Amino acid sequence: MSTGWTVLAAAAAVALAGTVRTWIVAFSVPYGHPPQPVCPNCQNAVIPAGRMGLLGWLPPNGRCRTCGERIGPPPGTVEALLAVAAGALVHTSTVPVAAPVLVFLAAAGVTLAFVDLAARRLPDPFTAAAFAAAAVVILLQMLTGGGWSHGLRAATAAGITGGCYFLLTLIANGGMGDVKLGLTTGLLLGAQSWTAVLIGGLASVLITAVIGSTLRAAGRRKPGDDIAHGPSMLAGVVITLVTLA
Numbered sequence: 001m002s003t004g005w006t007v008l009a010a011a012a013a014v015a016l017a018g019t020v021r022t023w024i025v026a027f028s029v030p031y032g033h034p035p036q037p038v039c040p041n042c043q044n045a046v047i048p049a050g051r052m053g054l055l056g057w058l059p060p061n062g063r064c065r066t067c068g069e070r071i072g073p074p075p076g077t078v079e080a081l082l083a084v085a086a087g088a089l090v091h092t093s094t095v096p097v098a099a100p101v102l103v104f105l106a107a108a109g110v111t112l113a114f115v116d117l118a119a120r121r122l123p124d125p126f127t128a129a130a131f132a133a134a135a136v137v138i139l140l141q142m143l144t145g146g147g148w149s150h151g152l153r154a155a156t157a158a159g160i161t162g163g164c165y166f167l168l169t170l171i172a173n174g175g176m177g178d179v180k181l182g183l184t185t186g187l188l189l190g191a192q193s194w195t196a197v198l199i200g201g202l203a204s205v206l207i208t209a210v211i212g213s214t215l216r217a218a219g220r221r222k223p224g225d226d227i228a229h230g231p232s233m234l235a236g237v238v239i240t241l242v243t244l245a
């Protein structure tokens with residue numbers, strides 16, 4: 001879509017950043033633990049009770065509004081990634097009506113990336129939200145000229161990508177979160193082309209391998225340590241969609 005749509009989508013995503021920061025803080029807890037929507041330092045609520053998490057807000061410097069301690073991702077990072085992700089998704093989309101859904105998809109994706117980095121998990125509410133948003137986008141593309149063949153390719157790619165990650169969980173130490181997110185990345189890449197599915201899949205594995213070996217070389221990780229793959233999967237999608245657009 002046009003530069004105007006891209007800038008508008010990036011701005012809308014940045015406007016959501018304060019709320020996305022509260023989701024990241026709340027869900028960056030060990031696997032199996034309930035969300036903790038409070039500041040870890042002063043225990044003040046970052047998501048007001050009874051508002052379903054929709055009206056919480058943290059400033060771009062990532063500091064608790066009560067005690068001033070930095071909680072969650074570093075200053076500006078959530079805002080910058082949201083702008084890049086939403087801008088890239090909308091820029092490479094051909095369906096204007098899908099723009100709000102793509103902004104929401106970017107918000108779910110950025111939440112998943114930061115939670116995976118902080119807590120090595122991809123929480124179900126956000127993998128489900130990302131999948132639902134991607135499915136709506138594919139449906140809109142089908143209804144605006146894409147047709148059944150478009151939807152079938154995206155669905156097949158989702159099955160193949162999810163299947164590959166499921167095999168990985170059986171033979172390596174991948175998680176079911178990667179499988180669920182793989183369904184979404186498969187849908188998005190499959191909607192573009194089979195070339196995108198291949199390149200996006202390879203790119204994500206390559207990014208994780210490079211980050212893993214860099215961390216090991218720097219002594220930050222031991223061989224065999226778990227490395228978050230979710231951020232690489234999402235980065236692989238954005239890089240591939242923009243490169244092949």
Ligand SMILES: [Zn+2]
Nearest residue numbers: 039042064067
């Ligand atoms: Zn606090």
